[in-house]
Amino acid sequence: MLDHQRADGHWVFELEADATISAEYVLLVHYLGETPDAPLEAKIGRYLRRIQKTDGSWPLFSHGEPDISASVKAYFALKMLGDAPDAEHMQRARASILAQGGAEACNVFTRTLLALFGVMSWRAVPMMPAELMLLPVWFPFHVSKLSYWSRTVLVPLLVLNSLRPTARNPRGVVIDELFLQGGRTGRLPRKAAHQRWLWFGLFSGFDAALRVGERVVPRRLRQSAIARAEQFVRERLNGDHGLGAIFPAMVNAVMMFDALGVARSDPAMKQAREAIDRLLVVREHEAYCQPCLSPVWDTALACHALLEAGGSRASEAAARGLAWLRPLQVLDVHGDWAVRRPNLRPGGWAFQYENPHYPDVDDTAVVVMALHRAAGPVADAALPEYERIGRAAEWVVGMQSANGGWGAFEPENTHFHLNHIPFADHGALLDPPTVDVSARCLSMLAQLESGAGGAVAQAALRYILDEQEANGSWFGRWGTNYIYGTWSALCALHAAGLPATHAALRRGVEWLTSIQNDDGGWGEDGDSYSLDYQGHRYAPSTPSQTAWALLGLMAAGAGDHAAVARGIDYLVRTQRPDGNWDEDHFTAVGFPRVFYLRYHGYAHYFPLWALARYCNLQQEGESATAWGM
Numbered sequence: 001m002l003d004h005q006r007a008d009g010h011w012v013f014e015l016e017a018d019a020t021i022s023a024e025y026v027l028l029v030h031y032l033g034e035t036p037d038a039p040l041e042a043k044i045g046r047y048l049r050r051i052q053k054t055d056g057s058w059p060l061f062s063h064g065e066p067d068i069s070a071s072v073k074a075y076f077a078l079k080m081l082g083d084a085p086d087a088e089h090m091q092r093a094r095a096s097i098l099a100q101g102g103a104e105a106c107n108v109f110t111r112t113l114l115a116l117f118g119v120m121s122w123r124a125v126p127m128m129p130a131e132l133m134l135l136p137v138w139f140p141f142h143v144s145k146l147s148y149w150s151r152t153v154l155v156p157l158l159v160l161n162s163l164r165p166t167a168r169n170p171r172g173v174v175i176d177e178l179f180l181q182g183g184r185t186g187r188l189p190r191k192a193a194h195q196r197w198l199w200f201g202l203f204s205g206f207d208a209a210l211r212v213g214e215r216v217v218p219r220r221l222r223q224s225a226i227a228r229a230e231q232f233v234r235e236r237l238n239g240d241h242g243l244g245a246i247f248p249a250m251v252n253a254v255m256m257f258d259a260l261g262v263a264r265s266d267p268a269m270k271q272a273r274e275a276i277d278r279l280l281v282v283r284e285h286e287a288y289c290q291p292c293l294s295p296v297w298d299t300a301l302a303c304h305a306l307l308e309a310g311g312s313r314a315s316e317a318a319a320r321g322l323a324w325l326r327p328l329q330v331l332d333v334h335g336d337w338a339v340r341r342p343n344l345r346p347g348g349w350a351f352q353y354e355n356p357h358y359p360d361v362d363d364t365a366v367v368v369m370a371l372h373r374a375a376g377p378v379a380d381a382a383l384p385e386y387e388r389i390g391r392a393a394e395w396v397v398g399m400q401s402a403n404g405g406w407g408a409f410e411p412e413n414t415h416f417h418l419n420h421i422p423f424a425d426h427g428a429l430l431d432p433p434t435v436d437v438s439a440r441c442l443s444m445l446a447q448l449e450s451g452a453g454g455a456v457a458q459a460a461l462r463y464i465l466d467e468q469e470a471n472g473s474w475f476g477r478w479g480t481n482y483i484y485g486t487w488s489a490l491c492a493l494h495a496a497g498l499p500a501t502h503a504a505l506r507r508g509v510e511w512l513t514s515i516q517n518d519d520g521g522w523g524e525d526g527d528s529y530s531l532d533y534q535g536h537r538y539a540p541s542t543p544s545q546t547a548w549a550l551l552g553l554m555a556a557g558a559g560d561h562a563a564v565a566r567g568i569d570y571l572v573r574t575q576r577p578d579g580n581w582d583e584d585h586f587t588a589v590g591f592p593r594v595f596y597l598r599y600h601g602y603a604h605y606f607p608l609w610a611l612a613r614y615c616n617l618q619q620e621g622e623s624a625t626a627w628g629m
Contacts, residue, residue, distance in 0.1 A: 001302060001579075001604055002317050009320030011302045012295035013601030014281055016288065017590070019048055019058040020070050021247050023077035024113070025276070025289040028251055030080050031116065032258060033168030040280075043287035045081045048074050049089055050286065056092025057100075061526045061586035061596035068100040069110040072178060076117075080173045094177060102180035104187065107594075108423055109248075116160065116255070117167045119174050124187055126423040128154070129214060130162040130225035133232070137339070143232075144339045145418060147431035148358045148409040151336065152244030155232050156256035162222065165259040230260060236357050237268055242275030245352035246292045250276050291590065291597070293352050298601045299325055300349075300366045305609035307373055308616065322374055325349065325367055329388060330356045337399065340411050347395035361399050361406050362478065365440040368392045369447050393448055396441055397456050404459030405433025405467075406441045408478070428591035434477035435467045435485050439492035446495035461496050464489050465504055471535060472507030480587045480596075481528040482536065483545045486512060487552035500557025509556045512549050513563040520570035521546040525585065529592035543581035544599075546570055547606035551613060559617045568614050571607050581607050 005011055022044050029036055052058055057066030058074045075093045083090055097103065103114065104124070114120035133155070135142050143151050233253050236243055242250035250272065257269045264270065279290045303321045306314040330346050335357035338344065348359030349367050368389050375385045399411045407413050413431040421429075442460040468474055468489070469482070476485030490508045498505060514536075516522060521541025528537065550567045558564060575581055583603035586596045 001306060001608060002313060004601075004604065005302075005317055005321070009299075009317075009324035010295050011298040011321065011601065012293060013298050013599060013604065015290045015292060015294045016281075016586075016598040016600065017291045017595065018060045018067070018070050019051055019074040021291050022047060022288045023070075023073040024247070024251060025280075026077040026080055027073070027113065027117070027167075028254070028276070030169055030171065030173070031167040031255065033170055040282065040287055041081050043282065043285065044289075045078060045083065047286040047288045048078055052089060052093065054092075056089070056094070056096035058093075060594070062584050062598070064526055064586075064596075066096055066100060068097060068103075069106045071097050071100070072103045072106050072110055072175070073113070075178065076114075076173070076175050079175060080171065085177060097178050098180060103175065103178040104181060112157065112161070114175075116165065117169060117174075119176065122161075122164055125161065126421070127214070128158055128161045128423055129217070130158045130222060130229055131217065132158055133225045133228040134221070140415075141418065141421070144336065145413070145415040146429050147407075147413055148336060149244065149246055149249070149431075150429045152236065152246065152249035152358075153252055155229050156243070156249070156252035159226050159229050159256045160252065160259060162226065163259045165255075226260070230256070234268060237272060238275075238354060238357070240271060240275055240278065241293075241352060241354045242272060242278075244358060245350070245355040247276065247279055247289065248291075250279075291595075294599065294601070295353055296325065296328060296349050296360075296363050296367065297351055298599075298605075300363060300370050301609075302601070302605045303370045303374070304366070305605040305612065307370065308609050308612040310612070310616075318370075318374060322371055326371075326388065328353075329367075329392065330359045331391065333357060335359060337410055341398055344398035345391065345394060347391035347393075348399075349392070358409050359395075360408055361396055362408050362437045362440055364392050364396055365437075365444040368396070368444050369440075372447055389448070393444065396444065400441070400456055400459070401433045403433055404461075404463030405435070405438040406460075407431040407433050408437050428594055433463070435464055435474045436476050436478055436488040438463055439488035442492040443495040446492075446497070457496065461493075464492055468504055468507065472509075472511035473536075474508070476589075477592070478589055479548070480524055480526060480545070480589060481592075483512070483515075483522055483524050483548050483552075484587075487548035487555075490552040491555040494555040494557070505556040509553060509558045509561070512553055513558075513561065516549070516563050516566065517541045520566035521574075522549040522567070523585070526589070526593075526596050529589070531593075540585065541570060542585050542587055542603075543571065543574065543583050544587045544602035544606045547610035550610040551606075554610075554613055554617055559614070564614070568611065571611060575607070580604055 026041065026044055053066065055066065058070040059065055060067045060070060071093060075090065075097065078090065079085065108126055111120055111125045115122045115125050132141065133143065137144055143155060146154065233243055233256060238245055243253040254272050254276065257272065262269045281288055281290060299321045303318040306318040328349055330348055330350065333346055333356035348361065348364040350356065350358060351360045351363050371385060372389055400406055401412050408431055410431045415430065418429050438460055442457055442464065445457045473482040474485035474489040476482060476488065486508050490505060493505055519541050522545045523539035523541045524536065524545060525539040546567050550564055553561060553564050581603040586598040587602055588597040588599050590597055
């Protein structure tokens with residue numbers, strides 16, 4: 001861990017997604033007609049070929065099932081790079097895509113990309129006209145009702161869907177061979193599995209009406225809508241870190257500027273384009289593009305692990321990490337969350353280096369707990385550290401939703417009808433409260449003591465207890481999956497003062513111990529997010545998920561359970577000589593069933609944290625921190 005700390009005190013590990021992000025990076029270069037960086041493209045090509053499955057497909061997470069959209073984008077990118085269609089790996093990819101229904105079976109985002117390249121008709125893309133920007137807040141659809149990631153991705157996409165530009169594509173690459181019925185089909189995507197027929201039919205009718213009405217939209221109205229969208233993007237460009245600091249939004253912003261005729265030399269265009277290149281990971285033989293960067297999350301969690309490990313070297317490193325985090329607190333920007341909390345003072349931390357319009361409740365709670373733990377008992381509560389902590393806690397409390405839980409970036413983001421519009425075939429437009437984020441917030445309140453018994457904490461406690469599954473587990477939104485959710489919930493319940501004998505804790509412990517693998521570890525993959533999931537299915541053990549299970553068990557008072565000893569033995573046995581652990585599985589989530597993540601840092605700090613917590617329990621006999629770690 002110490003070897004990975006940056007000179008200024010922070011940590012940032014690689015954050016890897018599926019093939020789509022790297023493929024879209026390649027396609028963006030050719031969409032814009034830029035002169036390709038041949039060595040970089042060769043490295044990205046090697047990466048895409050390496051992560052291809054033997055059946056020719058690309059999955060959404062390592063060892064996962066084939067995904068049609070990821071496969072189409074990867075194939076398109078490789079062909080754009082010069083891979084011959086009759087090459088063996090391309091033939092396997094094409095056979096897999098056709099077996100999955102062809103490119104016409106792709107999701108809406110992929111359809112939009114293909115339409116921009118002219119290989120699919122815009123009639124096959126759900127209508128999302130720029131005029132949506134002009135709707136009032138009270139209307140059933142309004143961009144403020146979407147999650148932060150949906151909002152930043154969608155707004156520039158509205159402009160693209162309205163102007164319908166065509167990629168420059170200097171090499172003239174097309175992928176007609178991936179369609180079963182021809183790429184010019186105008187058939188819209190079918191109802192997604194999560195969507196209900198009534199809502200889907202209603203919105204499909206609205207889509208048809210929009211297509212008819214588009215022909216008579218006054219030019220001035222469209223120009224006003226596009227100007228509103230452009231203004232939204234420019235106000236949130238986020239300097240060197242890009243719109244929303246996430247790849248899809250950043251790419252759409254660049255393509256929007258290009259469609260509007262913004263010069264490449266324009267400072268906003270130049271900065272937006274360069275921000276995307278900062279997401280690249282370039283190694284000697286391979287390269288890939290990250291979906292975003294995770295320095296605040298990595299640094300806060302690394303500090304927790306080191307504070308748990310203790311000792312002068314670990315404590316000094318944690319102090320440097322916390323010193324780096326302090327000035328990143330957002331104190332002067334009322335972000336998009338303020339639409340529903342206009343009188344709340346800002347005070348949170350973002351996930352990335354900078355993202356002031358979109359601070360993260362989860363990150364903020366984790367940072368606060370680390371700062372508070374490092375500060376220790378201080379008599380003078382007016383010290384700057386406690387002023388900072390108090391401001392952050394005030395913001396977190398103000399972001400609580402009516403049901404007692406917290407979403408990651410938005411309060412009351414529960415307009416579930418929007419997940420049934422044809423455009424939302426991914427089912428991830430919203431940011432509703434989740435147990436894992438809510439558990440961190442309750443743990444923070446308990447650690448700060450002053451808020452542990454108040455109405456806010458009690459509402460959060462009821463929410464978490466009510467969300468427990470019948471089998472004793474909890475759903476995990478941002479980590480895979482029930483292991484992550486159960487770890488988070490058990491820690492919060494312990495922090496809130498529930499005894500180890502409480503039924504919720506006992507049932508959580510029983511579930512965790514029941515799914516332990518024969519090798520002593522724990523594992524769970526992205527299939528656990530499937531809509532027909534009926535219970536835990538076997539997955540190979542991973543270091544991070546094993547650490548979560550151990551931390552949850554120890555927080556629930558089961559530190560002396562035989563399962564804990566076996567889990568600790570698993571971590572000890574699988575540790576590499578250099579001190580780290582191997583973990584090629586994806587154990588985190590962007591959007592369930594749609595987008596998965598592999599945090600390369602998870603195999604660093606979570607096992608260290610669990611081992612240190614175990615050692616401390618052996619010496620102290622009880623948990624030393626409110627988060628149960």
